[in-house]
Structure formats: C-alpha cells, structure tokens
Amino acid sequence: xxxxxxxxxxxxxxxxxxxxxxxxxxxxxxxxxxxxxxxxxxxxxxxxxxxxxxxxxxxxxxxxxxxxxxxxxxxxxxxxxxxxxxxxxxxxxxxxxxxxxxxxxxxxxxxxxxxxxxxxxxx
Amino acid sequence: xxxxxxxxxxxxxxxxxxxxxxxxxxxxxxxxxxxxxxxxxxxxxxxxxxxxxxxxxxxxxxxxxxxxxxxxxxxxxxxxxxxxxxxxxxxxxxxxxxxxxxxxxxxxxxxxxxxxxxxxxxxxxxxxxxxxxxxxxxxxxxxxxxxxxxxxxxxxxxxxxxxxxxxxxxxxxxxxxxxxxxxxxxxxxxxxxxxxxxxxxxxxxxxxxxxxxxxxxxxxxxxxxxxxxxxxxxxxxxxxxxxxxxxxxxxxxxxxxxxxxxxxxxxxxxxxxxxxxxxxxxxxxxxxxxxxxxxxxxxxxxxxxxxxxxxxxxxxxxxxxxxxxxxxxxxxxxxxxxxxxxxxxxxxxxxxxxxxxxxxxxxxxxxxxxxxxxxxxxxxxxxxxxxxxx
Numbered sequence: 001x002x003x004x005x006x007x008x009x010x011x012x013x014x015x016x017x018x019x020x021x022x023x024x025x026x027x028x029x030x031x032x033x034x035x036x037x038x039x040x041x042x043x044x045x046x047x048x049x050x051x052x053x054x055x056x057x058x059x060x061x062x063x064x065x066x067x068x069x070x071x072x073x074x075x076x077x078x079x080x081x082x083x084x085x086x087x088x089x090x091x092x093x094x095x096x097x098x099x100x101x102x103x104x105x106x107x108x109x110x111x112x113x114x115x116x117x118x119x120x121x122x123x
Numbered sequence: 124x125x126x127x128x129x130x131x132x133x134x135x136x137x138x139x140x141x142x143x144x145x146x147x148x149x150x151x152x153x154x155x156x157x158x159x160x161x162x163x164x165x166x167x168x169x170x171x172x173x174x175x176x177x178x179x180x181x182x183x184x185x186x187x188x189x190x191x192x193x194x195x196x197x198x199x200x201x202x203x204x205x206x207x208x209x210x211x212x213x214x215x216x217x218x219x220x221x222x223x224x225x226x227x228x229x230x231x232x233x234x235x236x237x238x239x240x241x242x243x244x245x246x247x248x249x250x251x252x253x254x255x256x257x258x259x260x261x262x263x264x265x266x267x268x269x270x271x272x273x274x275x276x277x278x279x280x281x282x283x284x285x286x287x288x289x290x291x292x293x294x295x296x297x298x299x300x301x302x303x304x305x306x307x308x309x310x311x312x313x314x315x316x317x318x319x320x321x322x323x324x325x326x327x328x329x330x331x332x333x334x335x336x337x338x339x340x341x342x343x344x345x346x347x348x349x350x351x352x353x354x355x356x357x358x359x360x361x362x363x364x365x366x367x368x369x370x371x372x373x374x375x376x377x378x379x380x381x382x383x384x385x386x387x388x389x390x391x392x393x394x395x396x397x398x399x400x401x402x403x404x405x406x407x408x409x410x411x412x413x414x415x416x417x418x419x420x421x422x423x424x425x426x427x428x429x430x431x432x433x434x435x436x437x438x439x440x441x442x443x444x445x446x447x448x449x450x451x452x453x454x455x456x457x458x459x460x461x462x463x464x465x466x467x468x469x470x471x472x473x474x475x476x477x478x479x480x481x482x483x484x485x486x487x488x489x490x491x492x493x494x495x496x497x498x499x500x501x502x503x504x505x506x507x508x509x510x511x512x513x
Contacts (some may be wrong), residue, residue, distance in 0.1 A: 013449075014406055014408060014449070016151065016153075016408050017150070017151050017152075018251060019191050020252055020253060022253055023230070032163070032209050033138075033163065033206075034143070034146040034190055035145070035146035040145075043145075043146075043149055044145075053142060069252075071399055071404070072400070072403035072404045
C-alpha cells in the first residue's frame with residue numbers, strides 16, 4: 001500500500017475540519033454518522049486524544065479516499081495510530097476473534113457451517 | 124430523555140455515546156461545543172415527533188447536515204443535535220420537467236454523482252463539497268454559478284419542513300426557509316430544479332495591473348453569455364499553472380471563448396478549481412468570504428496582498444475567499460473591520476451563524492424575528508444562531 005506520509009507535506013494540525021475527507025469515506029457512507037467518518041479521526045489525531053477513543057481508529061478501510069479528497073493533502077496517519085494503540089496493548093473484540101479464528105481454523109471467520117450466523121463487529 | 128426519543132425514532136437513531144457527542148461537537152470552524160444527545164430522524168414524521176417533544180420541554184435543538192458550517196452554525200453546548208445525515212435519498216425524478224424531489228440530507232456532490240448519468244446536474248457548487256441540500260437551502264449561499272443562474276433559492280420549488288413547534292408543512296413559500304439558517308424549521312424534503320450539463324468555452328485573461336483586470340471584469344459583467352468568472356491572485360495563478368500574473372478564468376455558455384476543445388476546457392477549469400487546494404496545502408488555515416462591490420475589489424485584493432493573505436474568488440459576483448495562515452488568527456479581526464470599512468460583508472458563502480452575525484443586514488434581522496414569532500416562538504431551533512431572539 002502507498003505510504004501516505006510520503007505524499008503528505010502537511011501535518012494533521014493544519015486540518016481545518018472542512019469535511020472533504022468524509023465525501024468518499026466508505027465507512028461514513030455505510031454508518032452515516034460523523035463518528036464513523038474520516039474527519040472524526042483527523043479531529044482526534046489533531047487533538048492528540050486518540051487514546052480515549054481507541055476503537056475509532058479501527059473503523060477505517062485504509063482506502064485512502066480521505067487523503068485523495070483532502071484539499072490540503074493531509075493524512076491523519078490512521079494506520080500509525082492504530083499501530084501505537086496495538087503496541088500499547090489494546091485490541092478490539094473483532095481483532096481478538098479474528099486472531100483466534102485464524103490460529104484455530106486458518107480463516108478469520110471461524111468454523112464454516114451452513115446457515116451459521118456470523119457475529120458482526122463494528123471494531 | 125434518550126429513551127423517549129428512542130421510542131420516536133428507533134434506538135439506533137439516537138445516541139448519547141461519548142464518541143458521538145465528541146464527534147458532533149465540531150463543524151468546519153475552530154470552535155468545539157458538546158451536545159447532550161444526537162438524533163438522526165429518518166422521516167418527516169420522526170422529525171415532527173422529536174420537535175414536538177423538544178418544544179414541550181423547551182429543549183434547544185441544533186440542526187445539522189454534513190457539519191460543514193464555517194460559522195458555528197451547527198454546534199451548541201447542552202443541546203440536542205438533530206442531523207439529517209440519514210435522510211439522504213432521491214425520492215422522485217421528473218426528467219421531462221427536470222425536477223427532482225430529494226431528502227434534505229443528501230449531499231450536493233452525491234446528488235450530482237447520482238444524476239450525472241442522465242446528463243443533468245444541480246447547478247450550485249457550494250464552497251464545501253460535502254454540503255447537503257438542506258444546508259445549502261438554509262444558507263442560500265452564493266456559488267460560482269450564481270453569476271448566470273442565481274442563488275439556490277432560484278432552483279428550489281417546494282420545501283417540506285417541520286417548524287419549532289412540531290408542525291410539518293409542505294410549502295411553496297420558500298422564503299420561510301431559504302437563508303434562514305434553520306431558525307424557522309428543520310428541512311426534510313425539497314423539490315429542486317436541475318439542468319442539462321452545459322457546454323463551455325473558456326478564455327483566460329492575465330493582467331499585471333489590478334486596475335486593468337477590474338476594467339475587464341466590468342466589461343465581462345455586462346455579457347449575458349458569461350457563465351462565471353474566476354479570479355486568482357498572482358501567486359495562486361502561478362502555482363495553478365497559469366502565468367505569474369492576476370488571472371481571470373472566464374467560462375462562456377456559448378462557443379465564444381478561445382478554448383473550445385472539451386478536454387482542454389476541462390483541464391483549464393480543473394486548474395482554476397485547484398486554487399483552493401493549492402492555497403490550503405501551503406498551510407493557509409482560516410478562510411473568510413468577503414463580498415464587496417466591484418468598485419471596492421481593488422482595495423480588498425490590495426489589502427490581502429499587503430498582509431500575505433491569499434485571495435481567489437468569483438469576482439463577477441464580488442465574492443472572494445481570503446485565506447489566512449494559522450499564525451495570523453488575530454489578523455482576522457482586523458480583516459473583518461476592514462471589510463466593514465469598505466462597505467462589504469461576510470456571510471454570503473458561509474452563512475452568518477454566530478461568527479458572521481454582526482454582518483446581518485438590519486432588515487433581514489426584522490424578517491427573522493417575525494418568522495421566529497410565527498414558527499418557533501419558544502426559540503427551540505438553533506437558538507442564538509444568526510439572531511439573538513428574546
């Protein structure tokens with residue numbers, strides 16, 4: 001995947017929250033709430049308060065649409081922040097289940113059974 | 124209170140989760156104000172129930188679309204935020220008469236993407252690409268197309284809204300809502316006109332002297348075939364790929380411009396549009412929307428250049444966008460005083476909200492108070508936005 005930092009000469013401090021990043025954010029498009037969109041991640045990264053809202057940074061498809069749409073070419077470094085959060089010992093319930101499934105069943109969804117309902121996680 | 128609202132709109136459409144409260148505490152300005160509750164109604168009936176209950180308890184409700192307000196228009200402390208984000212559908216398309224019925228929460232960019240395959244579009248490109256139809260109607264902002272096509276008010280036929288007392292209306296009296304910034308009602312649906320995708324030709328003019336440029340604008344302003352005129356300052360023109368001079372990019376609705384080839388026209392207009400992106404990516408952070416008489420445009424541009432403020436805009440309308448660096452926040456106040464001094468105003472693109480409230484014309488203030496008396500006498504909707512009521 002292309003490294004956003006290489007293309008971005010702007011820090012997230014220069015984000016003025018115009019919201020262009022929400023325009024094509026696939027997560028925002030599905031959940032239709034501000035807390036799911038790319039702008040909220042930029043807002044938290046800007047405030048450096050991502051530790052209190054860890055799970056939000058896992059609500060990201062890493063598609064880079066936010067960076068493409070940003071007029072100021074700002075990247076909120078979601079992946080970097082996610083890495084820091086994981087290194088600090090936080091894992092989302094979805095991640096835990098996926099890891100356990102991969103170790104046990106060699107796939108992230110777990111045991112494949114006909115008509116089995118798969119639990120959905122937001123993060 | 125949350126349970127009561129959940130019974131009206133469904134539990135999934137109400138939240139007092141700390142994440143959501145934080146996410147709805149900001150818009151596209153520098154201010155953060157935390158609400159108590161977020162509600163996403165999905166129909167007019169749900170919005171009606173919410174406002175009826177809020178009115179009974181005199182609970183302030185702040186209306187929000189995409190949260191793109193630059194003037195603190197959609198945030199407030201200790202209030203309910205009612206968002207139209209989940210009312211984002213195109214309900215009817217009458218292609219013969221070129222009229223659409225849409226829900227208020229649809230973003231203009233999404234709408235235009237959706238209808239482009241029918242070779243039609245909604246001719247109002249707001250400053251913020253994420254602005255919703257409801258938000259655009261509430262602000263009645265000028266856009267670059269306004270030079271030939273008028274404001275958004277000219278493109279709206281009917282509006283459905285719920286007023287501050289919880290009554291719903293479907294009205295042709297657009298003036299109750301247009302430009303009222305949500306103080307009279309929550310817009311739920313609108314019948315809007317669309318038009319065929321136009322064919323342009325473009326001419327680019329470059330000038331060393333501002334006075335020559337303004338002379339050319341005066342001539343172009345008389346030309347009925349001009350679709351819009353974009354102005355770029357010297358630096359922005361150079362960085363956008365034009366000559367290092369003041370630039371005018373003039374789009375015509377007929378083939379009288381020098382550049383007629385579709386691809387070349389598109390490339391040129393993209394270059395002119397890139398001005399915003401170029402300025403923003405250089406760290407210019409605060410944006411203001413001065414509107415001045417053409418006679419005063421010289422003073423405005425000159426002031427901006429002297430203070431290292433970047434400027435571009437729709438010069439044919441007299442509407443500009445002035446970009447300030449983050450370190451120049453204090454300069455914004457000086458700028459506001461300057462705009463007043465040259466008899467200009469702010470708010471024609473971003474709305475008045477709280478930040479530009481001082482520029483509201485007195486006659487409009489009276490009109491707003493009258494509408495508030497009729498449709499929201501308990502001051503539930505957007506209290507303290509645009510006007511201080513009671």
